[in-house]
Amino acid sequence: MACRARLKPRGAAFPWPVTALPRPGATPSYLGPHSCFHRRRLATSSAAPEAPPARWHADLKTRLGKCIIFGCTPPQVQRAAGVLRAVAQEWRTLTAGSEGFLTGGLRGLEDQAVVWGEMDSFQHVNNATYIRYAESARVNWITHFASVDPSHGSEWRKLMTPRATGLILKSIKADYKFHRRIAARTEEDIVIYDYKAASKTTMPPFVLGVFQDTWQRQVDEMARARQRIWQLVGEVESLEKETWNREDAVEDLGAAA
Template identity: 40%
Template sequence: MIPQRALRRAFQAVGVSIPVRRLTPPRQSYSVRAPAHGESKTAVSPRWLSDTKTRIGKCITFGMSAPQVDEAGQILRTLGREWRELVAGSEGFLTDETRAGLHRHQIVWGEQDSMGHVNNVMYVRYAESGRCNWILNYSDHVDPAHKRAWRELVTSRGIGLILKSITVDYKFPMTWPDRISVYHKLRARPDETSESLVLDVLIMSERRQRPAARCFEDVVVYDYRAGKKSTLEPFMLEQLKKTFDLQEAAKKENLAKIQDLEQRVRRLETQTWDRPDAKEDFGSAV
């Protein structure tokens, strides 16, 4: 066995919560939560990441062999390296920096209210800034051949986008200091008749490593020159269709990764605390 005090220090360094007493054994997966309206039935719990770390921490308290320590370390490294992809990507959000509306954007002290929480109106600003940057990413990274047209979507010079409505579902009050990443995704695959885009928005707290808020945006395609609704340019429609397909691929890929991680964590549990002869190791008092 590996010395438990050394294990505790190592795993606490990467943010694993280690329970101080034996808990009631969990008999079900932590990964799936009840979906909100319009969400996938396979939506991952916002607490999946922290729950998984806690489960590994509990395994530590019952003693682990060298191979088990190595396996736990590999799982934790994956969680630390890919947490955005696993949490947001499993819902279909594209988390690459060239796709994010805001990537590791730093919250500033002045965005807090008198209660010391980030003011509610700031979440709307994060979502709106993220949406504009999401569009500009097409001009800068995805389809630079049509750079000017993509950039004009956020202006009133020709075909543009007008926010019709936005709703915000607050998950927990963020506080300074923190960093956020904001992701947008198409709720449906657009077609030649689409005169609006329905977007889901995820505002991710880096400090808590989970969604701080979810937004729903209804955006109208508008021809400022003609003064009426319009459809998207053919090249824009083609790129948005590709984006939707990438979203579906990201969802499938990351849900598969989560399922694999769940199975690996469950094996650690059955090898450590969840067995008839398991005894908790509190380590030496020295």
């Protein structure tokens, strides 16, 4: 299981990357009209491709199987194998990315092993365990920004401690999914709290720059992942039209002994 957070009211469990910040005192890069953030925002201003079906991963394998059973030429078999290889290797990244979650680089919590005692006799993971995974991912996700923004490293780490300004989990909700899809989706309500003043407060300025840039990266990743999924779907559709779905299609039943 892999866990990560996303800069939206809804969260989930997968890894994520981050980027460098400007020098202390400098104008945040995302505010400048000539900044890389501004260029990325313009480049991705158009709507992202349509979201793929929730069962795209399983459907592609089923459709490829039908093509192979019907009968494929050696080149077609190689193409089918290429799609299967891509699906097997990229399904987690594409599933997360298609919903706007970042993968690769620094992560909140990835490949978390389910240990003895976390499942019952029916191999069902206790609901509280998913919440613990999500909380571990959230803490790691925030503290990892300390290495991205060294000038505010100590402040990033303090956000998860009750020393000054910190992040408090107000509530969390988990929805449970299926195999080879996002296993559980968490929705968290986070409060920014000033422990010294004992009251809610606003987001620290140094946090906003990183969050703005990370959010735009999520938009870019959503477009990239969806384009890749539809590319794989298109390849499968092409194979279907060359095998069982062509006008003169005749199933290969094999040669008689």
